Amino acid sequence: MKVAIIGGGLAGIAAAYTLLANSKVTEVHLLEATGKYGGRARTDTTSIPGFAFDKGAQYIQDPDINPLTQIAKALGFDTVEEDAKYLLRVDTDQGWKDESTTTPPVQAVVVRIQKSYDSAKEQPNVIVSEKPGKTDDVELFGHATSTYGPFTESAETWQYIAADRAREAKGGDKPNLFVKKGIGSLVAAYGQRIKPEHGSRYVEHFDTTVAKIAYDDTHVTLSYNTTTLTVDACIVTIPVSNLGNGSVVFEPVLPLAHRNALKVLRLGSYKKLALRLRTSPAAIVPGTNYYLTEDDPAGVWQCYRLPYADDVLVAHAAGNFAAALDGLSDQDVYTLFKTRVQAAFDGVFFTTGKAITNWSSDAAAHGAYSYSAFNGGGPDDRDALSARVTLGTPVKRLHFAGEATNLGYYGTLQAAYFEGVRAAQEVLT
Numbered sequence: 001m002k003v004a005i006i007g008g009g010l011a012g013i014a015a016a017y018t019l020l021a022n023s024k025v026t027e028v029h030l031l032e033a034t035g036k037y038g039g040r041a042r043t044d045t046t047s048i049p050g051f052a053f054d055k056g057a058q059y060i061q062d063p064d065i066n067p068l069t070q071i072a073k074a075l076g077f078d079t080v081e082e083d084a085k086y087l088l089r090v091d092t093d094q095g096w097k098d099e100s101t102t103t104p105p106v107q108a109v110v111v112r113i114q115k116s117y118d119s120a121k122e123q124p125n126v127i128v129s130e131k132p133g134k135t136d137d138v139e140l141f142g143h144a145t146s147t148y149g150p151f152t153e154s155a156e157t158w159q160y161i162a163a164d165r166a167r168e169a170k171g172g173d174k175p176n177l178f179v180k181k182g183i184g185s186l187v188a189a190y191g192q193r194i195k196p197e198h199g200s201r202y203v204e205h206f207d208t209t210v211a212k213i214a215y216d217d218t219h220v221t222l223s224y225n226t227t228t229l230t231v232d233a234c235i236v237t238i239p240v241s242n243l244g245n246g247s248v249v250f251e252p253v254l255p256l257a258h259r260n261a262l263k264v265l266r267l268g269s270y271k272k273l274a275l276r277l278r279t280s281p282a283a284i285v286p287g288t289n290y291y292l293t294e295d296d297p298a299g300v301w302q303c304y305r306l307p308y309a310d311d312v313l314v315a316h317a318a319g320n321f322a323a324a325l326d327g328l329s330d331q332d333v334y335t336l337f338k339t340r341v342q343a344a345f346d347g348v349f350f351t352t353g354k355a356i357t358n359w360s361s362d363a364a365a366h367g368a369y370s371y372s373a374f375n376g377g378g379p380d381d382r383d384a385l386s387a388r389v390t391l392g393t394p395v396k397r398l399h400f401a402g403e404a405t406n407l408g409y410y411g412t413l414q415a416a417y418f419e420g421v422r423a424a425q426e427v428l429t
Contacts, residue, residue, distance in 0.1 A: 003234070004235070005234070006222070006237060007030075007238050009187070011417065011419050013190055041413060043182025054179075059176040065171070068186065072177070077181055081178075082178060137293045150320070164384075209225070232397065234399065236400050242364070258390060265387050267369060271316070271356075275338070276311060276353030277313055279348070282346075283346050283348075285305075294336065294340055315337055326361065370410055372385065388406065401422065
């Protein structure tokens with residue numbers, strides 16, 4: 001059996017290992033649009049010398065159930081347990097102060113969102129909560145600290161359906177694990193081991209963008225770089241944003257149900273930046289995450305110093321705020337954050353070394369991670385809720401995999417791994 005995998009992220013890597021473990025698979029071809037493994041798990045090791053800036057996933061989430069925990073041990077990647085605290089950084093009449101995330105006005109917003117979610121999750125097609133009628137610091141902080149807010153979902157509470165989130169599986173009990181060399185570096189190293197382990201049965205095609213996928217009951221033919229490849233089955237791990245925007249032509253077109261699923265499954269916005277510190281600011285305690293509001297565009301920064309790399313200040317933004325930041329130049333985003341953080345904290349000075357993401361304009365992704373968008377219809381309409389399952393359903397010899405097809409852990413690397421294995425097992429049956 002000859003199989004192709006489109007996409008060299010963790011889903012594609014996991015699929016390749018699963019296929020190659022079966023003797024009836026004679027050839028596995030992995031086609032990746034960029035020049036390296038990793039997908040949306042990428043580590044920038046050059047912009048800030050000596051610091052691994054993870055542009056995608058930040059840590060090994062749920063390490064007691066995440067396969068990357070054992071992979072990190074096997075490959076000799078050192079990890080550090082997350083021991084995070086969370087505080088609001090608030091501009092008061094007495095100056096800037098740290099406040100608990102459960103301060104009553106903010107907690108009232110969190111409780112309101114929770115109550116709305118509890119009600120909305122009982123119906124298949126209802127948003128988590130309504131869009132707030134005003135935008136002030138309390139409202140911004142409440143959405144930022146809510147477990148249903150953009151830092152969790154990469155979308156706003158009024159953009160995605162509650163019933164999708166309600167299917168989320170229980171996570172592990174152990175603290176998340178930072179990977180000192182970067183989780184993107186770990187995923188890339190895992191992919192790089194496939195060829196040495198499996199030799200000529202495995203063929204890598206980097207810098208290869210698949211333009212057309214023709215399929216029937218027995219074969220799949222891929223067209224790329226003026227070349228074609230015909231295989232017995234194909235696993236597609238391309239992000240849903242690129243599947244849905246017509247970047248790849250399917251012949252025949254995908255079934256209507258799959259096309260509708262791709263209208264629902266979207267990638268939200270998430271932005272990260274990092275700046276090397278010239279001094280060690282006492283006001284920013286390593287391991288503590290600070291929420292800090294921004295005025296224009298309105299949103300919330302989450303910033304921190306890592307305990308094992310406390311000379312770097314890392315900042316996150318998510319949802320509509322991240323999307324707005326992606327519309328600015330990198331320099332303008334740096335300036336915006338520097339101005340805000342230096343106003344809010346004493347003793348913050350920067351030196352050379354900076355890194356930033358812009359997932360919105362990334363040609364291989366066009367977004368961060370998936371959410372099931374509210375796309376109209378009545379509250380009992382199950383079409384949107386079925387999108388993940390529908391997309392994961394094979395179409396003849398085509399199989400789809402990635403974090404977006406997973407119900408319990410979507411938006412995570414373990415979801416990508418689980419789905420890559422699942423699709424490969426389907427090919428083998």
